[in-house]
Amino acid sequence: MKKVKYYYDTENLAYRKIKPKKGQKLGVIALFLLASALFGFLCFVILINTPFFETPKDRLQAREIENMKINYAILNKKMDQVDEVLENVAERDNNLYRVYFNSSPIPEEQRKAGFGGVNRYKALEGYNNSELVVSTTKRVDIISKELVIQSKSLDEILKLAKEKEKLLTAIPAIQPVKNEQLKQMASGFGYRSDPFTKIRKFHAGMDFSAKTGTPIYATGDGVVERADNTASGYGNHIVIRHGFGYETLYGHLSKYKVRAGQRVKRGDIIGYVGSTGRSEAPHLHYEVHKNGEVVNPLNYYYGNISAAEFAAISKLANQENQSLD
Incomplete structure (x- = not known):
């Protein structure tokens, strides 16, 4: 129940009711409504941010x-x-x-x-x-x-x-001269006695002793880089560029069967044994080059000889005898 307020009228010596002004009454009502709205909004914000209240979108x-x-x-x-x-x-x-x-x-x-x-x-x-x-x-x-x-x-x-x-x-994988046409495997790769000076010096290839005119075979596919006698000591010689860093040299030939720029296959006859240049007797001087360096040709004879033949050639090649060039 709303409390009624009074004031004392001194002129009439009596108590009279205090009547609130109309504007004041409206202000109180407005303040109450505003406070209610704020409280309701605060409650709403708290509710939607708690896990207990989820919207369909959430x-x-x-x-x-x-x-x-x-x-x-x-x-x-x-x-x-x-x-x-x-x-x-x-x-x-x-x-x-x-x-x-x-x-x-x-x-x-x-x-x-x-x-x-x-x-x-x-x-x-x-x-x-x-x-x-x-x-x-x-x-x-x-x-x-x-x-x-x-x-x-x-x-x-x-x-x-x-x-x-x-x-x-x-890869040069066969002997350049067939076994049945060889007189002997005269000298191997490494230090050997020079036939002219008798001084021990490095021999960069292998010497195959055979009759003049014995066929010489390309030991791998490639292109003939040179077939001439311009390199000192080799006489008539052939150089084949095989690719993949491989080159082979065939020296002291009696004659050629190929020319520079010609493509050859392994087993093709490229020339014939002779004794031109710095040579003591008819033979083929054969070298294998890998990436610009001479390597032992003995490591590449796996295409046309048996294990027994390889063992025999290896034994002869490793003897430190006299070379033929």
Whole structure:
């Protein structure tokens, strides 16, 4: 019940009711309504920010977030499988394919390298699930890079495979003079006594003693680089460029059967044994060059002789006797 207020009238010596002014009454009502509205709004804000009160939109967003997390989990599981397959392919690439084709393996740090420089994932940061999104995106980027590296590597292996057949035919792999036409394997690779000065000096090839006119065979596929007598000491000689760093030299020929620029195949007759130049007797002086350096020709006779024949030639070649040139 509303309290009634009075005041004392001294003129009439009596108590009278205090009547509130009309404007004051309206102000009180307005203040009450404003306070009620503010209180109601505050309660609403508190309610919508508590987990006990969810709007349909909130429930929809929560379901979408859960679905997103599930999808990311599935994606990461698939990436685990891709990682496993990639590691298997990389292992075979490095330890099988590249070994077979004599190519250097790709370092692990190159395969697994990340991305330096600016932050590629800044736009994904600052959200509730940023860590999940950023880590998964990084994995996708790294796997994509690994796939590019592996794809390029397999392209290189394919190219090497195509070149392998050419390499096998280019390597000087047979004797330049047939065994049945040899008098003897006169001198091998290494230090030998010079036939003219009798001084011990390095002999850069092998000497095959045979009759003048005995056929000489190209030991691998290639192109004749020179067929002349301009190089000191070799007399009439032939140089064949085989490619892949290989060259062979055939010296002291009696005559040629090829010319410079001509392409030859392993086993083709290119000339005939003689004793031109600095030579003591009819023979073929034969050299093998790999990447510009002389190597022992004995290591390349695997295309047309048996193990027993190779053992016999090896024994003769390793004797430190006198060379024929």
